[in-house]
Amino acid sequence: MEKVIGIDLGTTNSCVAIVEDGAPTVIPNRGGYRTTPSMVALAENGKRLVGHIAKRQAITNAENTVYAVKRLIGRKWADASVTAARESVPYSIIEGPHNDVRVELREKVFSAPEISAFILQEMKLVAQEYLGEDVAKAVVTVPAYFNDAQRQATKDAGAIAGLDVLRIINEPTAAALAYGFGKNIERKVAIFDLGGGTFDISILEIGNGVFEVISTAGDTLLGGEDFDRRIIDWLVFGFAKEHKIDLRKDKMALQRLKDVAEKAKCELSAVKETEINLPFIISTASNEPLHLQRTLTREKLDELTVDLVERTVHICKKTLREANIDKSELEDVILVGGQTRMPKVQEMVAEFFGLDPCKGVHPDEVVALGAAIQGAALLEEDSEMLLLDVTPHSLGIMIVGGLLHKLIEQNTTVPTSKSHIFTTIKDNQTSVKILVLQGEAERAEENELLGEFILTGLRRAPKGEVEIEVTFEISADGIVAVHAKDLETGQQQSITVTATSGLTEDEIRRMVDENKDYLVELRDNEEIEREKQALQKVIDEAERLFPDVDAVIAGSDFGKDAMSKARVVLDRAKSAVGMRERKAMTEAREALDRTLNMFRGVVSRSRAG
Amino acid sequence: MDTQADPIARKDSPVRLVPGLDLMAARLSAQEGFVLSRIAGETTVQLLCDGTGLGDAATIATLRTLYDKGFIIVADQRATPVVPRPPAAAVPAPAGPLSGSGSVELDERLGLDTAELAQVDTEEATGIDLKRELRLRLRSVRRRLKEMSFFELLGLAPDADAKALRRAYFERSKEFHPDRYYTKNLGPYKEMLAEIFRQSKAAYEYLQDEDKRAAYRVLVLAQQEEEQIERQLRRQSAEALEVVHLAGPPPPATPSGDEGSAEQSAPPLATPVVPSLPWRDRRDTAGAALFQRSLRERLVTSPRGVTTRPPTAPLVSAAVAARGPATVESVEADSAERASRRDRDQARQQRQRQQRVAGTLGGGKRKAQDYFEQGLKQLEEGKLLAAAASLKLAATFDPDNLEYARRSETVGREARASTADGYFKRALLEEQVGRTETAALYFQRAADASGLGLHLQRAAEGMMWLDDLKNAREYATKALQAEPNSVDARLVLARVLLAGGLKEHARREVDLALKLAPGHPGAKELLKRIKKA
Secondary structure, eight states: OOOEEEEEEOSSEEEEEEEETTEEEEOOOTTSOSSEEOOEEEOTTSOEEETHHHHHTTTTTGGGEEOOGGGTTTOBTTOHHHHHHHHHOSSEEEEOTTSBEEEEETTEEEEHHHHHHHHHHHHHHHHHHHHTSOOOEEEEEEOTTOOHHHHHHHHHHHHHTTOEEEEEEEHHHHHHHHHHTTOOOEEEEEEEEEOSSOEEEEEEEEETTEEEEEEEEEETTOSHHHHHHHHHHHHHHHHHHHHOOOGGGSHHHHHHHHHHHHHHHHHTTTSSEEEEEEEEEEEOTTOOEEEEEEEEEHHHHHHHHHHHHHHHHHHHHHHHHHTTOOGGGOOEEEEESGGGGSHHHHHHHHHHHTSOOBOSSOTTTHHHHHHHHHHHHHHSTTOSOEEEOEESSOEEEEETTTEEEEEEOTTEESSEEEEEEEEESSTTOOOEEEEEEESSOSBGGGSEEEEEEEEOOOOOOOTTOSEEEEEEEEOTTOOEEEEEEETTTOOEEEEEEOOOSOOOHHHHHHHHHHTGGGOEEEOOHHHHHHHHHHHHHHHHHHHHHHHHHHHHHTTSHHHHHHHHHHHHHHHHHHHHHHHTOHHHHHHHHHHHHHHHHHHHHHHHHHHHO | OOOSSOGGGSTTOEEEEOTTOOTTTOOOOHHHHHHHHHOOSSEEHHHHHHHHSSOHHHHHHHHHHHHHHTSEEEOOGGGSOSSOOOGGGGSOOOSSOOOOOSOOOOOTTSSOOHHHHHHHHHGGGGTOOSOHHHHHHHHHHHHHTTTSOHHHHHTOOTTOOHHHHHHHHHHHHHHHOGGGGTTSOOTTHHHHHHHHHHHHHHHHHHHTSHHHHHHHHHHHHHHHHHHHHHHHHHHHHHHHHHHHHHHSOSSSOOSOOOGGGHHHHOOOTTSOOOOOOTTTOOSOOOOHHHHHHHHHHHHHSOOSOSTTOOTHHHHHHHHHHHHOOOOHHHHHOOHHHHHHHOOHHHHHHHHHHHHHHHHHHTTHHHHHHHHHHHHHHHHHTTOHHHHHHHHHHHHHHOTTOHHHHHHHHHHHHHHHHHHHHHHHHHHHHHHHHTOHHHHHHHHHHHHHHHOOHHHHHHHHHHHHHTTOHHHHHHHHHHHHHHOTTOHHHHHHHHHHHHHTTOHHHHHHHHHHHHHHSTTOHHHHHHHHHHHHO
């Protein structure tokens, strides 16, 4: 069987694993480390440095060292996360030609997928050295809440790195695969994944080798780096108070702060307090050297980051509620990501779920192991393992009023497909523009635009008459295809959506304005009409049988009572027909159906007897 | 075929029919057909030896012939469907009330026609690397996807709990999720897998709701019960008929006569001279000739297109599959040809059968009485369908008894109404779930059973969903005949006619409807549409 590696492409660290002889194993890098910093630098001589080497020279070459590029990948220039990153990183982030994000290192411009590709390539090399053979196939993980553009950009990164990315899977899902691999278990578990840059919560059902993702949610802008930044801010403000100097203005100082903050945070997972010591951090205007020296306690760290931890719990609560899952159904909670080493995080998780978190998995390695397991499962002939993954965001099209009409809801197991019939909103409208959107917001422009196409050649007709069937299809690979069909002529248009990070919200908004004429409307009237007909049918039959039934049973008190009740139900149904209100009609029909059943029973018994 | 290993000789070998075997085209001797008919799902050689009454040697010899001819396979344990049928199901169910539990296996014997089978053979050249057995299975399941209940889709017993439901879904996923065949060149099977998976998933999601599952269970169980009763009735009626045949020269059949003349004129046991429940086929069941003729008609003339199989068709073929080689050829095969195929074992079988028949014959009237009493008891217990079946049997065993005939008739009618009601509800449910094609099938069944105007109307609509305008028109016309003054019936017919491009005819119907109900909004709208078209 061809070798396939699993790569956890993390915000701060990356990890590569493989399944060998049925056992998933992490592959250590040349330095013997099991994870590699997700850092890329360009040295003075133009040489590209990746991983530990890049990290080691980061302080002296801060402006040319890229870290946390995962926060930029697949994003648009105008995104809040990009703005935030521009303020906090020492390297230069610039706007790309397609409103995307680029970084500039020594006057050379790189796209975010390129930087990620350098890291993937390094992981590929690590694996190749270990295995002594070429590796061409990989499964790469992304945060569950990554949208299509971010996933596509990650896939692009793989291609740039010369990898055939078999599948992009979610990090918490991968963690669950590693957790459940080889165990004969049947249970519902929660994966709490707080990594360097993102937070994800996923609920999975595991049974007989099948892993079904029930629900997944998260925040792509909440992770260990936010905890670091709190420490940095605390140090910066303290320093400013004392010396009236903003350390963030100095890129080298900022890099040193970042290093020391991360180190202090990690230490506080083991000890109660730690010394932060940065001699000669900066010089005053009069060239007098200044030192930074402070003591950080675990308590203080908890205080600085309490809102971050609470945010994770809040997201957990929301996810469970939306998935209609009671906490008591969960049998295990698995912690993933370095930030879950923080005692306060573990405490809050244990408190919220009422469970001691599972200790059996390594939070830094479990994701890569899971990716490798999925890779092997795809290539193996008779794998015992199957992952039933879901689509993390809803998909739909824009309809009249600039609203999103969802066809496929979030957390739907793939492969899946769904159709809906739409109609024109203008007289003699001969074309419709289908805007394919991804997201949960009600307003179309607040969601991600995945693609668009125009269905032309519609019959000239009064509005609301031409019927267009729109079908969404998501394959097991997560590829979205959209078809639109004119039901009258059979004419079809379709696209396979390949996400690009090419459009800004402004552009979408402009498109919304431009394309008002093209919009389509929901076909509700038809459903009302159908319901009405169904109700009318029941009424007709009830009225037809009424005299017969009355003749048979009205003799008894019970029968009289029953008939007067039946009369009320029938009258109510008749008045519902006039209302054209679907719910009322459905209720009336269901009630009358029961009466009608009784009627039929009486009639058939009387005829038979 | 691997004859060297001779797996048939091992009594614990599970054998099964080649999936998708076209029994209509199979050339089998009566005994081969009989043995074939005993194989239900996966059945061990031992069970077959016990169940055929031919003796071990004859049974095994016949099985070997069937194996060599390629009609049966020795089931590979790993390739078997995920829900093995309990061995008990291999023998016909005993009389009496039926339990709804037990696994439901996807019955692979149904569904594939010769064209599709031929395709399975030729497509290998296109580089599709799925095993033939799997391809047959996928095609078979895909074919019957619309007919299967959600429980059948998942291979799940209707009384299953949430845990069993999930397990079943997981098992199905392991079989049908496209990721299982990631490295394979799937060709058209990719879409088939995705479709089957999507349907299984839809079933799982729907049944996860306890209330919905309970409601669905009630409907499906009622129908399962009916179908099982019908199978039972077929079996018993076949026996009754056999008595009739052996007793006197057919046709016409009389229950009295002596067994001496039986041997030459007796049709092979496996020939399915089987009456239906009265509401399936309202033809009278008076004589054997009529049975044979009606059977032949049903087999030779496929009344409808492939996609819009009539509701009775699966049941007919189920009966055929259960009883053996219901080929026209075998029905018509002359006795000389048959005799040439018979071996000594079959002669022994004949003798055994005669002995059995001799035992039953004297008891015809008594049997009728037993069935009659059983029927009345079942009626009291509210088991309408079972009662109808029993009474029908009573009337078959003793056709001279007018009381039996009368009760059978009235109870039969009542059962028919209740069955139709069940079908109709099931159709509404399936429609609500969004399985319109399945709904259409059940509307059709309801209409066929009841003849009620409403049912016929919905059946007509259902046929339109299936683009079967010919049948849509037929049902719409019948609906109007049932309720000549119904505006709705007229409008349904008009819509069908319009869909078929018969504008003028459609318009005439709408005009008539408007005469009946001036200002009817539906009629007015339809009129508008007709004008525009």
